Amino acid sequence: MNAYLTIFWTEMKLxxxxxxxVFFSIIFPACMVLLFGYMYGNDPIPEWxxxxxxxxxxxxxxxxxxxxxxxxxxxxxxxxxxQKKVLKQFKATPASSGSLLASQVVMHFIFTVxxxxxxxxxxxxxxxxxxxxxxxxFAVAFLLTCVCIFxxxxxxxxxxxxxxxxxxxxxxxxxxxxxxxxxTMPYEMFPAGMQRFVNILPLTHGxxxxxxxxxxxxxxxxxxxxxxxxxxxxxCGVLSAxxxxxx
Amino acid sequence: MLEVQGLVKRYGHKTAxxxxxxxxxxxxxxxxxxxxxxxxxxxxxxxxxxxxxxAGTVRLLGMKPEANRRALFKRVGVQFQQSAYQxxxxxKEACVLISSLHEKPLPYESLLADFxxxxxxxxxxxxxxxxxxxxxxxxxxxxxxxxxxxxxELTTGLDPSARRDMWQYIRYLQERGITVFLTxxxxxxxxxxxxxxxxxxxxxxxxxxxxxxxxxxxxxxHVVGIKTDIQDKSSLSxxxxxxxxxxxxxxxxxSMDRGTKLIDVIRQLDERHIxxxxxxxxxxxxxxxxxxxxxxxxxxx
Numbered sequence: 353m354n355a356y357l358t359i360f361w362t363e364m365k366l367x368x369x370x371x372x373x374v375f376f377s378i379i380f381p382a383c384m385v386l387l388f389g390y391m392y393g394n395d396p397i398p399e400w401x402x403x404x405x406x407x408x409x410x411x412x413x414x415x416x417x418x419x420x421x422x423x424x425x426x427x428x429x430x431x432x433x434x435q436k437k438v439l440k441q442f443k444a445t446p447a448s449s450g451s452l453l454a455s456q457v458v459m460h461f462i463f464t465v466x467x468x469x470x471x472x473x474x475x476x477x478x479x480x481x482x483x484x485x486x487x488x489x490f491a492v493a494f495l496l497t498c499v500c501i502f503x504x505x506x507x508x509x510x511x512x513x514x515x516x517x518x519x520x521x522x523x524x525x526x527x528x529x530x531x532x533x534x535x536t537m538p539y540e541m542f543p544a545g546m547q548r549f550v551n552i553l554p555l556t557h558g559x560x561x562x563x564x565x566x567x568x569x570x571x572x573x574x575x576x577x578x579x580x581x582x583x584x585x586x587x588c589g590v591l592s593a594x595x596x597x598x599x
Numbered sequence: 600m601l602e603v604q605g606l607v608k609r610y611g612h613k614t615a616x617x618x619x620x621x622x623x624x625x626x627x628x629x630x631x632x633x634x635x636x637x638x639x640x641x642x643x644x645x646x647x648x649x650x651x652x653x654a655g656t657v658r659l660l661g662m663k664p665e666a667n668r669r670a671l672f673k674r675v676g677v678q679f680q681q682s683a684y685q686x687x688x689x690x691k692e693a694c695v696l697i698s699s700l701h702e703k704p705l706p707y708e709s710l711l712a713d714f715x716x717x718x719x720x721x722x723x724x725x726x727x728x729x730x731x732x733x734x735x736x737x738x739x740x741x742x743x744x745x746x747x748x749x750x751x752e753l754t755t756g757l758d759p760s761a762r763r764d765m766w767q768y769i770r771y772l773q774e775r776g777i778t779v780f781l782t783x784x785x786x787x788x789x790x791x792x793x794x795x796x797x798x799x800x801x802x803x804x805x806x807x808x809x810x811x812x813x814x815x816x817x818x819x820x821h822v823v824g825i826k827t828d829i830q831d832k833s834s835l836s837x838x839x840x841x842x843x844x845x846x847x848x849x850x851x852x853x854s855m856d857r858g859t860k861l862i863d864v865i866r867q868l869d870e871r872h873i874x875x876x877x878x879x880x881x882x883x884x885x886x887x888x889x890x891x892x893x894x895x896x897x898x899x900x
Binding site: 356 | 647668669670672673675677679683684685686687688692695696697699700701702715743
């Protein structure tokens, strides 16, 4: 247990020293909230069902954070540890070989939670945001989205032969998800054909569900979304377990 | 300590390690030598069970490495080639991290002090010099208080003085009763440190024995150099027991045939009234033996 905690704590310190990750998962989404919040305010808009801009986009910005940690930081860290032989060095200790992987996943999850809390605090303090829906249902939607996105991240980490390839794959997966899933631009603004296309992106479903639940929806209305998220998570999880290489 | 029998490792069609057998005895410094790509690192990885071997048996501390991984790494310390550190990790954090993976680690503070890194605890590993980083690798390999350590190319890329420092530390490990298995492609280093060496070339063992016996087995000759006033090497041409006479800027070099005694050479020079101002004799080194055994092939590659 001590080993897990120490690995976790060390890796947590390391991720906070990684400015790019901190910037894109905490500072950048917070800035987006501030930017759009100041542009549009958070006054109720009848066409949006009486919700304001921040209300509407909160779930989407959380999705942005999950994307940065799950699709960028997690796979790139693991690819780098493989290339730098950190993983191999771990194999030469009595620690269980999965301990580093497990602590990486848990650490990235906690980091995502921290960035979500930061985002909430900004929305709350600056724009008086309160979540219309149930916090616990939102937590479930958040967790499901994390599981799915992290599984995709683990798959990238497993199939990428080196750090450079991992970076390329991450960008190829990350940017379309970021721009098309509704994390930056509201999904509702896309034309119908486009909506059908972006529906193949798992993050779209995660954001739809987080957004819906944060606005007071019930999980039961998001059966398809949950099925897609869990299905993608399962497939990616199994594939990454099959393909994962220690070096 | 370590017994390896008929080790084979293939990568696709390429045989990286071909029928390698050796034993390492308790308390010795054993050197696995050979050019880059000879298969040294692969041997280490197969011995430790980190890579699967295709044939052969390995007994490390009486255990099968693939079956006793956790038990094994409580008693064996490893430093891999170009050892690995996370970005932006501090010296102390790396020590704490590795310590936490072992049940009864040695206190890293005293190891850092022993190796002259006591004041670097707060420093980022990435900002250490090459020598300091390699010292840290040894420290991390020593944390489990191992009976045996594997050091893969510990001194590659270090400047000569840092390399000499490393040699001292490896000797110090031996004094502490730790068996050392190291790989290097610096023959001077192997000759200085190793009790026994095993030379590998293209995955096969070329020779293995103690350093003096490896050198002796090559049948290399001692080279004598004399500084004298004679201008012409022909006056030496009828001397017995020497060959390969060469003259260069007032210095005459020749090889002494095996069995020739230096005193006989000097007596013959004296008979010819050749004045010896200076004399030096170079014994064949492990490097000469290495070049003799694998150097040619390496040049061909």
